[in-house]
Amino acid sequence: MAYIEFRDICKSYDGENQVLKNIHLDVEKGELVTLLGPSGxxxxxxxxxxxxxxQINSGRIILDGKDITDVPVQKRGIGMVFQQYSLFQNMNVEENIAFGLKIAKVDKNQIAQKVQRAIEMVDLVGKEKSYPSQLSGGQQQRVAIARAIxxxxxxxxxxxxxxxxxxxLRRELQEKIKRVQKELKITTIFVTHDQxxxxxxxxxxxxMNGGIIEQSGNPVELYTHPVSKFAAEFIGHYNILDNHQLKTLLPKQDFDNHYYAIRPETISIQNEPIQDQNVYSFEAKVSHYISRGNVLRYTLNCHDVILKSETLFRSFTLFDEGQKVYVGIEPHNILAIRE
Structure with a gap:
């Protein structure tokens, strides 16, 4: 039995706009799980x-073996941090973090100890007496996280x-949140649209896509084995080709599935013909390229089929716009996906 269980969750607004469609989802204790997807x-x-x-329209929500579907918010034992910091502007860092403990009538000595530990965990030592207006956005969000944990x-x-x-600051906070979550072993659900x-x-x-779970798995599984066109487009910026386009590139091969996905970094390009018989190869022209940090992103054109290829930025591997190149793709990197 999972620590959190969503069972056939349905939610709609005005009886028409169905936002959640029979969601069935498990979260194990101590996991950091992300709900990823576009807005809406x-x-x-x-x-x-x-x-x-x-309030859901139908279904059940189970937490630690207890049905909490109809349990009031304040009795669920759940902490939440939003995009907005929602700090009390007239309270300093210590007072903001201690607020919930005081409402719960926790002993003063315990409050002091818990607050200090939370401040240390989010690296706000020295800011205890500062007010929100004296803090950066990242520091205010750390106060909000400390107030929750x-x-x-x-x-x-x-x-x-x-x-x-x-x-x-976002990268730094990602690391801090993950560190705190692992240290406390707290079951965490994170919502983002950023893959x-x-x-x-x-x-x-x-x-998630349109109120359903499109695909679940660890980050490597989702990145390397998307199951659908939506997943491939949303995670990894795959090239999505139909069987006609793929047949145009590789006329000697048979492709029976309707859609295929190819990651840009698995597409190699070079000046000379590719001799490896275990690699699919064909000619193309470089339409253009852009540099993004240590990665070069090439747009390739082969008989009006457009491919994106990514390589590490090395001066001796630069290709010019309009240049003929030889493209190589290993067969196992052409993934059949559903529409």
Missing amino acids: CGKSTLLRSLAGLE VMEPKVLLLDEPLSAIDAK DEAMIMSDKIHL
Whole structure:
């Protein structure tokens, strides 16, 4: 039996707009699970349903063996951090973190100990007396996280908590959240639309699309074996080709499936014909390329079939626009997917 069980969860608004469609999902104790998907796919609604902030139309939610479907929000033992920091502006860091403990009438000495430990875990030592207006966005979000974990919830829910923070601070906070989660062994569900963030953070990812779970698995499984066109387009920026396009590139091969996916980094390009008989090869022209950090992204054209290829940025592997190149793809990197 899983620690959290979603059983046939349905949720609609106004009786028509069905946001969640018979969601069936398990979360194991101590896992950091990510709900990944585009805006409007239902990931935040599912998270809020677990918290009790949304009432589902049908289905059951089980937490640690107990049906909490109709349990009030305050009795579920769940901590939640939102994109907005929602800190009390008239309270300093210590007071913000201690607020919930005081409401719960925890002993003063225990409050002091718990608050100090939470401050240390989120690296805010020295900021105890600072007010929110004196903190950066990243520091305020760390206060919000500390305020949630200090209550020692059964489950920690994070609803796009880093989307309003710049890239550098975002990476630092991703590492801090993951470290704190592992140290506390707290079951955590993280919501994001950012596939890179999901890959970095997660023990397991549930990719959502239109109110259903499109695919579930660990980050490597989702990245290397997408099951559908949507999954391949959303994770990894795959080249998506139908069998006619693939036949255009490789006329001597048979392709019976309707759609195929090929990761850009598995497509090699070189100046000379490819001699390896175990690699599919064909000629193409470089339409253009862009540099992104240490990666060069090439757009290739072969009989009007467009492919994206990615290689590490090395000066001796540069290809010019309009240049003829030889493309190589290993057969196992052409993945059959469903529409």
